[in-house]
Amino acid sequence: MGLRETKKQQTREMILTNSMELFTRKGVDEVGMRELAQVCGLGIGTYYNYFKSKEEVIFSLFSDILREALIRKPFDVSAQATPGDTLAENYCSILGILSEHQNIMNEFLVVVQSPKNYLTEESLGAKILPQMILDYWDWVKPMLDSVHAGYDDADAGHVARIMWNHFLSELNVLTSPLNKENAREHNKYSSRHLLNGFHI
Numbered sequence: 114m115g116l117r118e119t120k121k122q123q124t125r126e127m128i129l130t131n132s133m134e135l136f137t138r139k140g141v142d143e144v145g146m147r148e149l150a151q152v153c154g155l156g157i158g159t160y161y162n163y164f165k166s167k168e169e170v171i172f173s174l175f176s177d178i179l180r181e182a183l184i185r186k187p188f189d190v191s192a193q194a195t196p197g198d199t200l201a202e203n204y205c206s207i208l209g210i211l212s213e214h215q216n217i218m219n220e221f222l223v224v225v226q227s228p229k230n231y232l233t234e235e236s237l238g239a240k241i242l243p244q245m246i247l248d249y250w251d252w253v254k255p256m257l258d259s260v261h262a263g264y265d266d267a268d269a270g271h272v273a274r275i276m277w278n279h280f281l282s283e284l285n286v287l288t289s290p291l292n293k294e295n296a297r298e299h300n301k302y303s304s305r306h307l308l309n310g311f312h313i
Contacts, residue, residue, distance in 0.1 A: 128153050141220045168224045172241045175221035182210035183252040190259045197305030208287050246277045262311040279307050
């Protein structure tokens with residue numbers, strides 16, 4: 114990486130760090146792009162060169178938060194439980210780490226469902242989501258391999274998206290106003306049902 118690219122990467126990381134601190138202090142809804150640029154010591158035009166919208170900042174922040182969580186808590190395939198219950202318990206473990214940044218996660222779960230984020234190849238869903246799905250797939254695949262899930266390598270991309278969509282769905286449930294015990298039971302039921310589709 115050349116000097117110019119290194120400086121751009123450092124600036125991007127500085128923007129994300131300062132934006133995270135501001136979102137945590139004031140709340141996501143209370144912060145606009147101009148204030149984000151100001152707290153980073155950048156002009157609004159320069160900030161837009163890195164991030165075109167607050168939603169893009171949220172996508173990027175959650176991508177980093179998720180990657181860190183998956184590294185900190187590798188999938189535990191040693192649990193003496195059914196595959197579905199094992200998947201559900203690992204989701205709960207990851208949620209515990211993601212909840213350290215509850216406001217970012219909650220906002221991401223809203224914006225990731227917006228159709229406008231999938232309209233073109235320049236949309237956030239096309240630019241940022243593929244890497245998130247890949248990170249998640251690297252985390253969950255050892256479990257599928259350990260139980261000899263019935264899918265071909267050629268179908269791996271499709272399976273990864275199915276698993277990712279289930280993960281997002283369960284994050285929504287586990288962070289919903291549902292009674293915590295009811296949410297966990299739903300998580301187990303949904304995970305068992307999902308893996309039954311792989312003939313596990």
